[in-house]
Amino acid sequence: MAELVLDGVTKHFDDDGDRIVAVDDASIDIEDGEFLVLVGPSGCGKSTTLRMVAGLETVSGGELRLDGTDISDRAPADRDVAMVFQSYALYPHMTVRENMAFGLEESTDMADDVIDERVSETAEMMGIEELLERKPRELSGGQQQRVALGRAIVRDPEVFLMDEPLSNLDAKLRSTMRTELQRLQENLGVTTVYVTHDQTEAMTMGDRIAILNDGRLQQVATPLEAYHAPANEFVAGFLGEPSMNFFDASVEDGSLITDQFTYPLSEDTLDDLGGADDVRLGVRPEDIELVEKPVGDHDYAVTVDVVEPLGDENNVYLEFDLDTEGEGAGRTFTAAVDGTHPVAAGDELGARIPESAIHIFDVDSGVALHNRERDPDEQVIPQ
Amino acid sequence: MxxxxxxxxxxxxxxxxxxxxxxxxxxxxxxxxxxxxxxxxxxxxxxxxxxxxxxxxxxxxxxxxxxxxxxxxxxLVNVQQFNQPNYSQLDFDQYLRAFGDPSFISAAQNTAVLLVAFTLACLVVGLLVAILVDRHVRFENTFRTIYLLPMSLSFVVTAQFWLWLYNFDNGLVNVVTQALGLGRYKWISNPELALGAVVFALIWQFSGYAMVVYLAGLRAIPDEHYEAARVDGASTLKMYWRVIVPQLKGATISASVVLMVFALKAFDFLYALAGGFFPPKGTDILSTMMVRQAFSAGNRSYAAAIGIMLFLLAIAIVAPYLTYQYRRGEL
Amino acid sequence: MNTSDLDGRRVGLYAVLFGLVAFYLLPLEIGLVTSLKTDPLASLPFAPPAAGSFTLEEWGRAFTALKSGLVNSLLLAVPATILSAGLGSMAAYGLTTLQWRGQVGVFTLFIAGIFIPYQAVLLPVSRFWATYAPLEEWLAVLWLLPGLEAYHGELLSLIITHVAYGIPICTLLFRTYYKELSGEMVEAAKLDGATAYTIYRRVILPLSVPMFAVTLIYQFTQIWNDLLFALVIMGPGDGAPVTVGLTNIGSSLTNLGFGVKMAGAFIAALPTMVVYVLFGEQFAEGVAS
Structure with a gap:
């Protein structure tokens, strides 16, 4: 049983008298056995947050609680956490067996034979038993990664901390390890905090994801919730590839007026806006439908600018057909359509932006005023 | 489990x-x-x-x-051989005395000449040799090891060798000058020539050091820079002068600092050359003068003042270097 | 540029490189042949001894004169080298791998210590050992033991002095090395429950072996070669190291005794030369950083 609570955790560095805030008032309750992914662009404070949990950085404000006990001031060794580093940080002069035994030798009073047995069992579970007598430099990247994981698992900690553990692997191995790591975590049931900048890892691995930007926590939610009901414009833009299309708009006579088009809104959507005048319209590329000719209220005449075939789907860059050479001329936006959909540069067709799929954000605060409709039966667990 | x-x-x-x-x-x-x-x-x-x-x-x-x-x-006090320091009366008399002492002035001049001539010559020789060794030659490590060998020897040892090389009757240097029709010279006992002879011997001993530092600097320059200069049509000479040498600034700075510090420590060499506290005429530097005043003449306070001035000289050389290193985040 | 042009350049390059080999090695060659001649003035300095004038007598005389100096130098250089390298490694660990505010300031004081001209400290150091810490008297009871003599007290003072002045350069060498070690590895050890002491003993120290080789070789050469401290702290007594003995061999500005001088120079230089030939790479690495 280990429930990890970050309560208003703050970190600031002093740089020649200037105070740089790396993490600002982050509060997350991580349940026992939960897999939480911390995600955000580089420099957003996700690694700093993880290092504070590990005890490698001091906490400038707020509290860290493990099962209700404040651990903010404990030494790393006394926190009962194990960490997997991006570089794996294996001890180069020790064999795999010695690497794995080191933590048990240093932090417990276990007898040597008990340690040895536990190392062997864990190695067997990880499928690295035949590597035990080798030195790290004799291992491939994937094997080193496995040893680093094994070294964390053998200590049987209350919390696993992982700092971009898969980022040094090639793409194929990374996806294998992703699944394996998830399965392992589920079987062991150990509370895990996982830092990554890779949104595929974030979307597929976590029970919940916490999105950070500029040291501030933007949203903590299940991956699908964050994807479909983003708390703000940053989350909406950060998750999803290609990213969401945004259009600045003003609200006039029940419609959104942009530089390129006018988008009539229903009563329900208008209610959500709460009388805001300037908003930003967001729509995900995969929600845009391509039709032969614009017919409905939400259909617009467009010309295909560029097609990026990805195999299973095509990214299509579209340009609005405008009557005037106004400010909005030349603006392209992206639609993602099925790979078999016949479309070529120069095609003139219609783009449909269904009202059920749009997001509307406040221009100043970025807060989501309206999110897309969601299927109530939709699966909670991603994949 | x-x-x-x-x-x-x-x-x-x-x-x-x-x-x-x-x-x-x-x-x-x-x-x-x-x-x-x-x-x-x-x-x-x-x-x-x-x-x-x-x-x-x-x-x-x-x-x-x-x-x-x-x-x-x-x-700051006046202690001679046997009296105890009297710390109730402090003054800068010893420093004033130094500036009125012709032998101090000449030792200071010699020190300056040694510092500048020795350091510059070592840098130039070291750089040229490093460039040669860096041209993908075979047995490169052997060449490097041989050129650096004199540096591993004690000043006392190299002084013995050079005493013999500078010998008037049958030293190699005079054999060569005579063969060239230049005649024989008393390299060490002629005050006009002695300092130059000492500097030359020290260059022999330490140019290998400058070579190793420059070689490390050259190794750090990516091959693309040479290739880019070639593609731009630069001649070999121009390539080194305009592309490569400017990138060796760091190596030059650290090598000069260390060489100057070596020069300040040249006491051992001069002592061994003369077999005593009185170095050959014309080669007295502050290091030898200090030791002589302290342990032979018994002017301990005067010697201490010379020591402090040497220390200030070293600080003047090293402080900018350490500041430079600190700024570059290399401390 | 055609091939013969290129070949010409290569030949020129190698000619210069071999010329430099002659420049750096000729003084040693001359020293060696001179030490083997009965009369160094009778033939060209670099010519090998002629059939009738070959002798090993000078080597014998030099060895007799320097024998005790060699032993003293060994007793001095070996412990002083090991101690200064060990302490330098410890200091570098405390100032690099363990991170705390202000460590750069302390480290700067270490570094500045490398560049101190010894003349600025000679009087206090000689006074300190002669008057305030006369180890020879303090440890008087030890000299009753077989194999120990009173001058070993002076050697001990000299060892401590060399250790103290060797610490800065050793610290610098180890710090440069420790900065390259992975910070994540040390953090991993911390999370594994290792204390500052066990991280040093079980992680850092085993990884320092290559740097110890560099430091030990460099320090050994420095301490073996030193004359100044030996001269000032102990003078030409029973405990004098070989460098002091060498300055007293032959008379300096006459033509007499060059054979014995050269032989003595080689004998005094032999240990450092052997170390250099065996570990030239590490020595080069030591001086380059």
Whole structure:
């Protein structure tokens, strides 16, 4: 049983008298056995947050609680956490067996034979038993990664901390390890905090994801919730590839007026806006439908600018057909359509932006005023 | 397995209570209890590091900084061979005395000549040799090892060799000059020539050092820079002068600092050359003068003042270098 | 540029490189042949001894004169080298791998210590050992033991002095090395429950072996070669190291005794030369950083 609570955790560095805030008032309750992914662009404070949990950085404000006990001031060794580093940080002069035994030798009073047995069992579970007598430099990247994981698992900690553990692997191995790591975590049931900048890892691995930007926590939610009901414009833009299309708009006579088009809104959507005048319209590329000719209220005449075939789907860059050479001329936006959909540069067709799929954000605060409709039966667990 | 592991975890929890009494973690635990939350970890690392650097620091600090302070105090009083220092009367008389002393002036001049001529010549020779060695030659490491060999020898040893090489009757240098029709010279006992002869011998001993430093600098320059210069049509000479040499600024700075420090320590060489406290005429430098005043003439306060001035000279050379290194984040 | 042009350049390059080999090695060659001649003035300095004038007598005389100096130098250089390297490694660990505010300031004091001209400390140091810490008297009871003599007290003072002044350069060498070690590895050890002491003993020290080789070789050469401290702290007594003995061999500005001088120079230089030939790479690495 280990429930990890970050309560208003703050970190600031002093740089020649200037105070740089790396993490600002982050509060997350991580349940026992939960897999939480911390995600955000580089420099957003996700690694700093993880290092504070590990005890490698001091906490400038707020509290860290493990099962209700404040651990903010404990030494790393006394926190009962194990960490997997991006570089794996294996001890180069020790064999795999010695690497794995080191933590048990240093932090417990276990007898040597008990340690040895536990190392062997864990190695067997990880499928690295035949590597035990080798030195790290004799291992491939994937094997080193496995040893680093094994070294964390053998200590049987209350919390696993992982700092971009898969980022040094090639793409194929990374996806294998992703699944394996998830399965392992589920079987062991150990509370895990996982830092990554890779949104595929974030979307597929976590029970919940916490999105950070500029040291501030933007949203903590299940991956699908964050994807479909983003708390703000940053989350909406950060998750999803290609990213969401945004259009600045003003609200006039029940419609959104942009530089390129006018988008009539229903009563329900208008209610959500709460009388805001300037908003930003967001729509995900995969929600845009391509039709032969614009017919409905939400259909617009467009010309295909560029097609990026990805195999299973095509990214299509579209340009609005405008009557005037106004400010909005030349603006392209992206639609993602099925790979078999016949479309070529120069095609003139219609783009449909269904009202059920749009997001509307406040221009100043970025807060989501309206999110897309969601299927109530939709699966909670991603994949 | 998990059950067994949990058992082990419980066992560990109990043992941890005893663990706090361990001595090696003791300081950290104390710091943790006393300090506030913010300073807890900072002082933990600081206190943990003390046992490692403080003993060496204390030993080094006593002998280096303590001794310099003591030496400075000594330079402010007037102690000769046998009297005790009287610290109630401090003045800068010894420093004033130095500036009125012709032998101090000439030693200072010699020191300056040695510093500049020796350092510059070593840098030039070292750079040229490094460029040659860096041209993908075979047995490169052997060449490098041979060129650096003299540096591994003691000043006392090389002084013996050069005494013989500079010998009037059958030294190699005179054999060569005579063969060239230039005649024989008393290289060491002629005050006009002695300093130049000493500088030449020191260049022989230390140019290999400059070569090694430059070679490391050349190695750090990516091959693309040579290739880019070639593609741009630069001649070999131009390529080195305009593309490569400017990139060796760091190597030049660190090599010159170290060479100057070597030059200040040339005492051993001059002492061994003369077999005593009086170096050959025309080669007296501040290092030899200080030792002579202190341990032969018995003018201890005067010697201390010369020592302090040498120290200031070293600081003047090294301080800008350390500042430069610090700015580049290399300290 | 055609091939013969290129070949011409290569030949020129190698000619210069071999010329430099002659420049750096000729003084040693001359020293060696001179030490083997009965009359160094009778033939060209670099010519090998002629059939009738070959002698090993000078080597014998030099060895007799320097024998005790060699032993003293060994007793001095070996412990002083090991101690200064060990303390330098410790200091570098405390100032690099363990991170705390202000460590750069302390480290700067270490570094400045490398560049101190010894003349600025000679008087206090000689005074300190002669008057305030006369180890020879303090440890008087030890000299009753077989194999120990009173001058070993002076040697001990000299060892401590060399250790103190060797710490700065050793600290610098180790710090440069420790900065390259992975910070994540040390953090991993911390999370594994290792204390500052066990991280040093079980992680850092085993990884320092290559740097110890560099430092030990460099320090050994420095201490073996030193004359100044030996001269000032102990003078030409029973405990004098070989460098002091060498300055007293032959008379300096006359033509007499060049054979014995050269032989003595080689004998005094032999240990450092052997170390250099065996570990030239490490020595080069030591001086380059």
């Amino acid at each position: 998990i059950d067994r592991i949990h058992e082990a975890v419980r066992a560990r929890g109990e043992s941890e209570g005893d663990g706090d009494a361990r001595t090696d973690g003791g300081t950290a635990t104390v710091a943790d209890d006393d300090a506030g939350s913010f300073f807890g970890s900072v002082s933990r690392d600081f206190l943990g590091s003390l046992p490692f650097w403080l003993p060496p620091f204390a030993l080094m600090g006593f002998f280096v900084y303590g001794a310099i302070g003591w030496n400075f105090a000594l330079s």
